[in-house]
Amino acid sequence: MSAVGIVAAAGSGLRLGADRPKALVPLAGRPLVAWAVETLLTGGVDEVVVVVPPAERAAFAAALPGAVALVDGGDTRTASVRAGLAAAGPGADTVLVHDAARPLTPPDVVTRVLAALAAGAPAVVPVLPVVDTTVVVDEAGTVTDAVPRAPLRRVQTPQGFDRATLVAAYAALPDGVELTDDAAVVRAAGIPVTCVDGDERAAKVTIPHDLHLAGLQVRR
Structure with missing residues (x-):
């Protein structure tokens, strides 16, 4: 089994308060x-494609190893992942899609996703349990119900897929439809998604506080 990793890195970083794309914001230098x-490479992926903002291609090229392929992203995440799939080498039969905003994801998570794909799962996501009380609120901000936590999970990346399955699912997605992640795209096509254990260190960097917490982890 050969795997290609696609890194979604075309986000603007506005919520992070950065003066550059989020993926170029430094963490411990x-x-x-x-x-x-x-x-991705340490976890067992054979090649990596990074989807970047077209205007920042040179900055990404300077920040990454020469063996990493760069491709221009689109106006939406869906368009960007499609571009990454089109740019991936022909030899890979599995695809892992990862967020650049999850910098401290341990390689063990990648290894677990790859193992589940090798065992025959067509789609795999790393997940964590929901530990907080979760409620439903109405438009006025009033709690109307409590949601049982036992069946709930928080979904992380990298998310792994049989390549042909993911390509077909994106091809079947109607124009203009935007889903929250790639697992939602294959689920819309009727494909079952298998879960493996995620990791708290794979937290997403979205706001300045997230970046601060990531920095504290690196300095430990």
């Missing part, structure tokens, strides 16, 4: 995207 690429 290295851009977030460099951490994400290293995680």
Whole structure:
């Protein structure tokens, strides 16, 4: 089994308050995207494609190893992942899609996703249990119900797929439809998604506080 990793790195970083794309924001002296690429390669992925903002291609090329392929992203995440799939080499039969904004994802998570794919799962996501009380609120902000936590999970990346399955699912997705992640795309096509254990260290960097917490982990 050969795997290609696609790193979604075309986000603007506005919520992070950055003056550059989020994936280029430094964590302990290295851009977030460099951490994400290293995680995939260390975890067992054979090649990596990074989807970047077209205007920032040179900055990404300077920040990443020469063996990493760069491809221009689109206006939406869906368009960007499609571009990454089109740019992937022909030899890979499985695809892992990872967020550059999850820089401290341990390579063990990648290994677990790859193992589940090798065992025959067509789609795999790393997940964590929901530990907080979760409620439903109405438009006025009033709690109307409590949601049982036992069946709930928080979904992380990298998410892994049989390549042909993911390509077909994206081809079947109607124009203009945007889903929250790639697992939702294959589920919309009727494909079952298998779960493996995620990791708390794979938290997403979205706001400045997230970046601060990631920095504290690196300095431990």
